[in-house]
Amino acid sequence: MNMNPQGETLPNNDSDVVVSVRIRVARNLAGFPFTGRASDTQRQEVLQMVTRAPLGGAFPDGLAWVNMNQASLQERQLLVERHLVSKHFAESALPRALGLGHNEELGVMVNEEDHLRIQSILPGFRLNEAFALARSFDQALEETVDFAFHQRWGYLTACPTNVGSGIRLGAMLHLPALRYSGEIERVKRAAKDLHLAVRGYYGEGTDAIGNFYQVSNQVTLGASEEELLQHFRDEVIPKLVDYERTARQMLLEKNRPLIEDKVYRARATLKVARLLGAEEATKLLSTLRFGIATGLLHNLSVERVEQLLLQVQPAHLAQLDPFAAEEEMGRLSRANLVRRSLGDYTEGSPEI
Amino acid sequence: MKCDHCDKPAVVHEVLIQNGKKIEMHLCAEHATAKGYILPTVPVTQILQQFAAAGKSIKAQKASAKRCEACGLTFAEFRQTGRFGCAGCYDSFMPSVAAIIERAQSGAVSHRGRTPKRIEGQADRAAIRRQLIKEIEAAVAAEQYERAASLQGRLHQLGLVQKPPTEPLP
Ligand SMILES: [Zn+2]
Numbered sequence: 432m433n434m435n436p437q438g439e440t441l442p443n444n445d446s447d448v449v450v451s452v453r454i455r456v457a458r459n460l461a462g463f464p465f466t467g468r469a470s471d472t473q474r475q476e477v478l479q480m481v482t483r484a485p486l487g488g489a490f491p492d493g494l495a496w497v498n499m500n501q502a503s504l505q506e507r508q509l510l511v512e513r514h515l516v517s518k519h520f521a522e523s524a525l526p527r528a529l530g531l532g533h534n535e536e537l538g539v540m541v542n543e544e545d546h547l548r549i550q551s552i553l554p555g556f557r558l559n560e561a562f563a564l565a566r567s568f569d570q571a572l573e574e575t576v577d578f579a580f581h582q583r584w585g586y587l588t589a590c591p592t593n594v595g596s597g598i599r600l601g602a603m604l605h606l607p608a609l610r611y612s613g614e615i616e617r618v619k620r621a622a623k624d625l626h627l628a629v630r631g632y633y634g635e636g637t638d639a640i641g642n643f644y645q646v647s648n649q650v651t652l653g654a655s656e657e658e659l660l661q662h663f664r665d666e667v668i669p670k671l672v673d674y675e676r677t678a679r680q681m682l683l684e685k686n687r688p689l690i691e692d693k694v695y696r697a698r699a700t701l702k703v704a705r706l707l708g709a710e711e712a713t714k715l716l717s718t719l720r721f722g723i724a725t726g727l728l729h730n731l732s733v734e735r736v737e738q739l740l741l742q743v744q745p746a747h748l749a750q751l752d753p754f755a756a757e758e759e760m761g762r763l764s765r766a767n768l769v770r771r772s773l774g775d776y777t778e779g780s781p782e783i
Numbered sequence: 784m785k786c787d788h789c790d791k792p793a794v795v796h797e798v799l800i801q802n803g804k805k806i807e808m809h810l811c812a813e814h815a816t817a818k819g820y821i822l823p824t825v826p827v828t829q830i831l832q833q834f835a836a837a838g839k840s841i842k843a844q845k846a847s848a849k850r851c852e853a854c855g856l857t858f859a860e861f862r863q864t865g866r867f868g869c870a871g872c873y874d875s876f877m878p879s880v881a882a883i884i885e886r887a888q889s890g891a892v893s894h895r896g897r898t899p900k901r902i903e904g905q906a907d908r909a910a911i912r913r914q915l916i917k918e919i920e921a922a923v924a925a926e927q928y929e930r931a932a933s934l935q936g937r938l939h940q941l942g943l944v945q946k947p948p949t950e951p952l953p
């Protein structure tokens with residue numbers, strides 16, 4: 432349990448640094464070409480087989496299936512913002528579906544680059560739980576369908592970088608101190624030596640908006656699932672978490688006014704802004720998150736900031752306020768939402 | 784620059800000071816890995832470009848025209864996208880596949896994780912055994928002992944090792 436100087440407790444699971452964890456398992460059905468090479472008829476067959484497969488006791492109610500071809504642009508964007516689907520999957524035109532289970536902690540993409548991308552995403556450093564959840568779906572499905580498997584290469588995938596266990600372990604880390612202190616590039620290089628991929632907020636080729644970084648293993652072959660998990664859970668992530676915490680301590684010791692200035696300005700801006708863009712809001716909320724984790728801000732929880740971080744994204748905002756779908760209205764609506772949520776909202780009257 | 788131990792190009796260059804003497808060391812990827820150096824992971828597209836660059840030789844041209852019997856994908860098409868067309872491609876494009884995977888996977892040569900309860904293709908176990916043994920022999924000949932051990936491990940894991948005949952006690 433982390434205690435900030437005021438004695439307020441932060442939620443467990445290393446959530447001062449670890450925003451969320453994700454396990455992704457790639458699988459393909461035996462007897463069908465991979466998605467990219469399959470005919471539309473075969474893709475439909477894959478869809479039918481997966482969505483109709485009995486899952487047994489672990490999933491008594493099955494999964495809720497979303498037909499991606501019937502989902503609106505806004506709905507698909509919403510799924511991207513929740514990190515439940517890849518951008519590539521959201522924008523594809525192929526027959527495809529998303530299965531959701533366990534309160535959206537489990538997501539199954541059908542007809543991504545591989546027939547199946549089983550994902551489990553949990554807030555905080557709960558890697559074991561995420562691993563168990565993804566695995567339980569993998570195993571439930573394997574009772575009734577045959578996955579493409581090779582004696583030497585293991586589970587086969589469209590891209591040779593995923594072959595073997597087909598498992599990718601990921602963590603979304605909040606690394607503002609490493610960024611402010613200029614150490615992030617060194618950490619990125621070190622991560623590369625550890626065979627890790629470091630990506631931005633929405634995965635490959637995206638920016639680390641708000642100093643959120645996705646870290647994941649690059650090697651999927653030659654180690655057992657448990658070994659991969661153990662290495663990532665007990666060595667890789669603790670090391671990175673430790674770097675960030677040390678950097679935070681150093682910054683507070685040496686540059687406290689600078690950090691206070693950043694954090695309090697962010698809070699002030701969020702409390703008075705009348706127009707807010709999604710990226711600006713993300714950056715400012717990220718700074719609030721940092722302020723809470725370092726004990727500079729009170730009366731505000733990481734959970735509330737996390738919730739806001741999601742709600743200020745364009746598709747989420749448009750869901751709360753249909754007029755916000757238009758960009759200018761969105762900026763207005765976003766600023767109102769944030770002010771209301773941070774408790775300083777009074778209609779029309781400037782409070783500062 | 785060539786590797787100190789073989790003719791392959793060196794990728795690791797180190798200057799060490801030992802007993803007050805400067806020692807230069809140049810190692811290829813395989814010898815560097817064998818000595819415990821961790822090489823940065825090379826992105827698949829880059830590996831494929833290396834294959835493309837090597838594509839001038841007749842042998843390489845033949846390889847790129849090679850077609851997977853199961854799905855019709857050519858090796859040249861694979862090189863463009865970095866994606867295989869079907870499970871069969873993994874066998875159709877040997878031995879290039881082994882080289883590509885080993886590089887993409889930081890030198891791992893075979894799966895060591897879970898095996899599904901019901902596996903198809905039990906029939907090609909003999910072929911896999913022959914292939915693995917061939918590669919073990921090649922690895923030993925090239926003094927790539929770690930690689931040989933890893934391949935040997937897979938052979939054991941698959942239950943493909945034939946027990947030596949028990950010798951009668953003296
Ligand atoms: Zn060498």
Ligand SMILES: [Zn+2]
Pocket residue numbers: 851852853854855856867868869870871872873875
């Ligand atoms: Zn094929």
